[in-house]
Amino acid sequence: MVEQLMSALTELVLPKLEAVKPSGGGYMARCPVHDDGSASLSLGIGKDHPVVFHCHAGCHADDILAALGLSWADLSKPREQIDDRFQQPRRSGLPYTAGGFVAHYDYTDEQGALLFQVLRTADKKFRQRRPDPDGKNGWTWKLGDARRVLYRLPEVIQGVADGRVIHIAEGEKDVENLRKLGIVATCNSGGAGKWRPEYSEFLREAVVLICADKDDPGQAHARQVRDSLLDVGATVIILEPLVGKDISDHLAAGYSLDDAEVTWRNDQPAKVDLAPDLDQFLAVEDEPYDWLVEGLLERGDRIILTGFEGLGKSVLSRQISICVAAGVHPFKHAIDIPPRRVLVIDCENSASQNRRKYRDLRDAAAKYNHKVEPGMWRIIHRVDGIDLTTREDAEWLLERVTAHQPELLVIGPFYRLHNANINEEGPARATVAVLDRVRAAVNCALLIEAHAGHGEQGLKRSVRPTGSSLLMRWPEFGVGIVPCGTTETGGPNSTVEVRHWRGQRDQREWPSYLTWGDVGHWPWKIALGAPVPKRIPSQPGPRKDFHHDQ
Numbered sequence: 107m108v109e110q111l112m113s114a115l116t117e118l119v120l121p122k123l124e125a126v127k128p129s130g131g132g133y134m135a136r137c138p139v140h141d142d143g144s145a146s147l148s149l150g151i152g153k154d155h156p157v158v159f160h161c162h163a164g165c166h167a168d169d170i171l172a173a174l175g176l177s178w179a180d181l182s183k184p185r186e187q188i189d190d191r192f193q194q195p196r197r198s199g200l201p202y203t204a205g206g207f208v209a210h211y212d213y214t215d216e217q218g219a220l221l222f223q224v225l226r227t228a229d230k231k232f233r234q235r236r237p238d239p240d241g242k243n244g245w246t247w248k249l250g251d252a253r254r255v256l257y258r259l260p261e262v263i264q265g266v267a268d269g270r271v272i273h274i275a276e277g278e279k280d281v282e283n284l285r286k287l288g289i290v291a292t293c294n295s296g297g298a299g300k301w302r303p304e305y306s307e308f309l310r311e312a313v314v315l316i317c318a319d320k321d322d323p324g325q326a327h328a329r330q331v332r333d334s335l336l337d338v339g340a341t342v343i344i345l346e347p348l349v350g351k352d353i354s355d356h357l358a359a360g361y362s363l364d365d366a367e368v369t370w371r372n373d374q375p376a377k378v379d380l381a382p383d384l385d386q387f388l389a390v391e392d393e394p395y396d397w398l399v400e401g402l403l404e405r406g407d408r409i410i411l412t413g414f415e416g417l418g419k420s421v422l423s424r425q426i427s428i429c430v431a432a433g434v435h436p437f438k439h440a441i442d443i444p445p446r447r448v449l450v451i452d453c454e455n456s457a458s459q460n461r462r463k464y465r466d467l468r469d470a471a472a473k474y475n476h477k478v479e480p481g482m483w484r485i486i487h488r489v490d491g492i493d494l495t496t497r498e499d500a501e502w503l504l505e506r507v508t509a510h511q512p513e514l515l516v517i518g519p520f521y522r523l524h525n526a527n528i529n530e531e532g533p534a535r536a537t538v539a540v541l542d543r544v545r546a547a548v549n550c551a552l553l554i555e556a557h558a559g560h561g562e563q564g565l566k567r568s569v570r571p572t573g574s575s576l577l578m579r580w581p582e583f584g585v586g587i588v589p590c591g592t593t594e595t596g597g598p599n600s601t602v603e604v605r606h607w608r609g610q611r612d613q614r615e616w617p618s619y620l621t622w623g624d625v626g627h628w629p630w631k632i633a634l635g636a637p638v639p640k641r642i643p644s645q646p647g648p649r650k651d652f653h654h655d656q
Contacts, residue, residue, distance in 0.1 A: 114157055114181040115149065115151060115156070116208060117210065118176060119149065119157055119174065120133060120149075120209070121209040121210070122174045122176075123138065123149075125145045126208050127145070128228050130150075132149050132150030134149075135149065137161045137163060137165050137170065139161065140161075140163050142163070146162040146163050147160070147161050147162075148160045155178070156178075156182055208227065208228045209226045209278075210223055210224065210225045211257060213257055213259070215253065216259060216260060218260050220237055221236065221255060222234055222236040222237075222249050222295075232297075233247065234248075234249050234295065236248075236249055254294075254295065254302060254304075255305075256292045256294060256305050257281055257292050258281065258285075261292075262308055263308060264290075266309060269313075270289075270290050272291075272292065272312050272314050273290065273292070273315045273317060274315070274316045276293060276298055276317070276318070276319045277352070278293060279354060280352055280354050281293050283354045283357055283358075284353065287363070297327075298324055298326070299323065301331050303334055303337075306335050306337065306338045309340050311338065313340070313341045313373070314335055314342050315342075315345060316328045316331055316345065317353040320346050320352070325346075325501075325502070329344075329501055332344060332370065342371070342373075343371040343373060344368070344369050344370040344371070344505075345366040345368060345369070346366060346367045346369050348361050348366055348367060368508065368509065369506075369508050370504070370505060370508060371508075398513055398551055399430060400443065401615040402437075402614055402616065403426075403514070403614075404551065404612075405549055406549060406551060407582055408541075408554075408580065408583070409551070409552065410571055410577060410581045410583075411553060411554070411556070412556050412558045412571050412587075412607065413586050414588060415557070417587055418622075418629070419587055421629050421630065422587065422620070424464060424467055425467060425628060425630055427448045427450055427514065427553070428464065429471070429476075430448055430513075431482040431483035432445060432471040432476035432483075433476055434476040437620070437630070437631065438632070439474065439628055446514055447483075447511060447512050447514070448482065448484070448512055448515075449485075449486070449506075449507065449510045449516070450486070451485075451492075451515070451516070451517040452488070453489070453517070453518060453519065453523065455487070455489070456489055460485065464485075469626075470629075473626065484510055484512075491522035491523070492522070493525045494524055494536065494540040494541070495524045495525070495533050500540045503544055504540075504544055507544045507547060507550070508548065512548065512550050513551065514550060514553065515544070515550045515552050517553075517554055519554070519556055519557060520554050521556070521572070523541075524536070528572060530574060531575070531576050533574075534576045535574075538576065538580050554581075556571035556573070556577060557572045569586025569605055569607050570586075578607075581608070582611040582612065583606070583614060584607045585606055586604075586605050586606075586607050587602040587603070587604055587605070588603050590603045590619060601620070601621040601622075602619065602621075603618065617632045617633070619633035621633035
């Protein structure tokens, strides 16, 4: 009798509730009758009733049952009737851990015949079993050679036939929460990393939306599923939750699927044309420049910025990023420009170091009535660097850039973008291929710092980037800053020369010389006229506004 009562509680009632957790000899959950944010409903097995409900907010048990779509008669059915969908009584053999199973999920074949079952405990552990008339209590707790299929397979097959979008989540709970929205959803058993190629055959040429968990295993799983689906001609979009770890957290927070972040998609049709002949080529009217900063920075530009160590190239890079986001020309500070979205991926400096640097720049922008509006400038720190020669980090970068949609991506320094020898061309080529893929995905400009070589000495020392010669050929613009009229030792320079270390592929209006601004203003400004040679003391006192890189 106790077994039958427990079955009514754990298999009929608990799966319909939210936020279930063991409490004493029973459970606590959110009451389905009122707006319950604190899990105020207690449940257990009673002496006179199969399930005892007590809502601490005062909701009546009959109303709770009605909200669950159940009746007292449902809870009092013999166990054999409760389980008649399995075409056999289960009798016993259902183990209970941490309060018992709170949900079960049936995996069926195309016709709806049960193949196996996944059961979830209150402490989020999972067991799998398959029907076995010869097994103890009618079950075998090993799947063995049982056929593996997608969860809710008949619905998936019908959805594909009807031309509906199929949603793939990482787990069965997420699938059920998505189905509450009236959409077709599925998953594979076993969670992340367990997708099988044969699952994709049911989704051939379908439109599929993958709801990825927002963690490393979940993101890797979404990419595994995506690649398998692309092999069968599916159209694929990957989403990540705006808040929380999974799509259930996202929906529970009141957000819709439209609010989720798109991190990958292939549903944009590609345009394929034959190459034009000479007359066709010359007959096309040239597109106007798509300026981010008129005369200086165009959408799609690739710029590598170098400089002698400790001279202030990182300050210059930061100034450009804040000015572009704030809507002010990076050097001609009296000229307004349209504000542009900026994403900074810093692979060298910590968050606390950057806060000290960017706080002054933000205040300088505000001083001239150029506030950086929310969402226009964002930063991601990867102080251990990234390795764009690996698939994992390359996909991570593409997903972040796709989600943020920057118009200017500031990333680097270059030597922290892969882990191989910086002088080898192979890793450098793989790295710039990923950067070009990212740039093309959102049509953004790239600004990358790189270190200058140390082999030469004196003021005529080259500012070409250290590493593979590919870096000399790849960007449209290579710009370096060098001391002007001082030795390269002796600390920060008040005036620097802006030197182009590769021929520009198009005309740009970079200043010839820059000098440090006054305290509380922009750190770098155009030096008017010919620079006056000036030797700086070997150990100058620290500036109180902006700091050079060391």
